[in-house]
Amino acid sequence: MGNAYIPFKARIALILQETSSDVDIKTFRIKPADKDKRMDFMPGQFFEFSVPGVGEAPFGFASSPYEKDFFEVSIKKTGLVTEVIHNLKPGDTVWIRGPLGNSFPVEKMEGSNILVVAGGLGLAPLRPLILYMLEPANRSKYKNISMLLAARSSGDFIYMRDISEWSRRDDTEVILTIDRPEEGWKGKVGFPHNLLGEMQIDISDTYAITCGPPIMIKFVSGKLVEMGIPKSKIYTTLEMRMTCGVGKCGKCNIGHKYVCVDGPVFSMEELSGMPQEY
Amino acid sequence: MKCAVVPREKFKSAVGLLIDGYVAAIPVKENGVLEYKKMDGKAGEKDLAGLAAYAVDCDELPYKSPKEFLFPQVEELMVFDNDSCTAVEKDTRDKIAVVGVKPCDLNALKVLLTVFFQGKYKDDNVTGRRENIMLIGTGCAKKKPGCFCDERGINKNFSSECDIFIEKPVDENDSFRFYSFTVGGDDVLDRLVTGGFGSYSDYEPACGQREGNGCEKEELVIEAEETELFDTADWEGISERCLGCGICTYICPTCHCFDFRDALAGNKTIRYRCWDSCMYPKFTLHASGHNPRASKKERFRQRVLHKYVYVKKNFGYVACTGCGRCIRSCPAGMNIRNVVREISGIRV
Ligand SMILES: Cc1cc2nc3c(=O)[nH]c(=O)nc-3n(C[C@H](O)[C@H](O)[C@H](O)COP(=O)(O)OP(=O)(O)OC[C@H]3O[C@@H](n4cnc5c(N)ncnc54)[C@H](O)[C@@H]3O)c2cc1C
Ligand code: SF4
Ligand code: SF4
């Protein structure tokens, strides 16, 4: 194994502007420069993205793990590194290292119904999971796949091209919701935790996966527990400030767990045994 | 483990042989402060063996611990140019003999090394340095003000967490005993004995055999589950006087947090690794503005529980050796020993 901190070279192949509103999110398609250096990741894992001279920041993979020539990442402009990343152009050189962290328990989830609840950019780390389950070789391993996807307004949904495809399929149920009513909006209105009651959820046999702003994760998981889904079957993925991504720098701990190596995916059962410090 | 008995009159030359071929890092006193100094001057110019022998004999704890020899405060980690990113291994292959390391600091290095060696990933720079460093340990005759190694279960007279440990004579008829605990340590002992500086003996370390010789009971511990004290202790009151300066973490021999910083150098970029501290608000500040440790209450709690609970849960031992440095250095008079006593209900 090589030095855990050294990134390898890659190129930006494609850039998509995801949202037009004030939440500025772009999706970057990244191809390793060297064919032998691939990111063989599982849904839920992340990587470190370096811009030499500016710094390094962690991001979740956002594409299907079955894409072998490239991967995608969706990045919100929030600070130093993300600002510079947003100014990159196709063909530019970037530096990456990973895959890092654990992943969603896709094998344990086999044979059950799946409920995905995502808010805003929280859909990004769940997209590899959805695409993994919808992959023809895997689809039959899971029962019903339902998605409750939330955004502040209709213009804030990321992956609209995927969402329309997932909605068209007859083996998935997709519900969209926005915070406030809008003219012409055909989906739901309201926060996702308030809509869970309206969904057909077989509480005895469902794995729920949720990601979004911390407050949304809190309300949604609280509601799911209240509805009777065991904490061991509710998963989320956490964010912490990170430097090393490999369990050394001491930045990302919650109690004795390190989000970069023990996470970022945790079940509510694990989280309830940890200090509430995230 | 091997043990060689070294008579007094051969002690200095025996120490000289130990450090031969190494850059010696020896505690020397300058302006009243005892600090490790790397003696990379020409051999012979200084009486290195004499300085080293004096350091072994000296009953003082250096102001700073020797952790910088494994984990420097600032180091170049990698260099980027347009086309490549290369790991920097500068200093990681230097052969350094660190002389006169006290049992508390040897135990601290064990914690530090565990973090960098264990788990899914290894830290190449720290592990590389360890391979090239010879740790020469020595005991303490008496506790210094602020020390509480005994309550932390650390024997101030003896430690096997090193390559060579030198036990001092107990009276004028006694000799020095050099113990080895690693392959590298065994090799130098062999050279020492072959060179006629000492002879092998089946002497057992004095730990527990002589009165007042340590093997202390580890009584300063936190038994509670991590979620328990996290909420119940009065962290607000406990941390009230803390200024958040971070000195306690920089001076601590087991603290190991770091940050990366990039700097341009011509048409290259150097990525540095530098020490960081959980006592600073920006340590955990998210890009969104959210901060899980927004006030000193959370940060002080992290420092105490990390050392006494989290590291223990992950690796089996507490990350505080009782060296007392944080207590002696804190401008606000914070005292981790008293805090642990208070929150775990041990009588102060
Ligand atoms: C596992 C994981 C997965 C993630 N996935 C995604 C994802 O898919 N998409 C996404 O958009 N984001 C994701 N994030 C979040 C992403 O890592 C952050 O948005 C990113 O690190 C922000 O970096 P930045 O350099 O732009 O912000 P920074 O410039 O680091 O800004 C953050 C804040 O920190 C402070 N700060 C930073 N550096 C300094 C400094 N040198 N001195 C003083 N203050 C400083 C500033 O106050 C600033 O407001 C993920 C995070 C984790 C941990
Ligand atoms: S040295 Fe003292 S004042 Fe400074 S951060 Fe540590 S406990 Fe607080
Ligand atoms: S916490 Fe204080 S007493 Fe304990 S090892 Fe660190 S500096 Fe020494």
Ligand code: FES
């Ligand atoms: S990011 Fe460094 S320990 Fe987790």
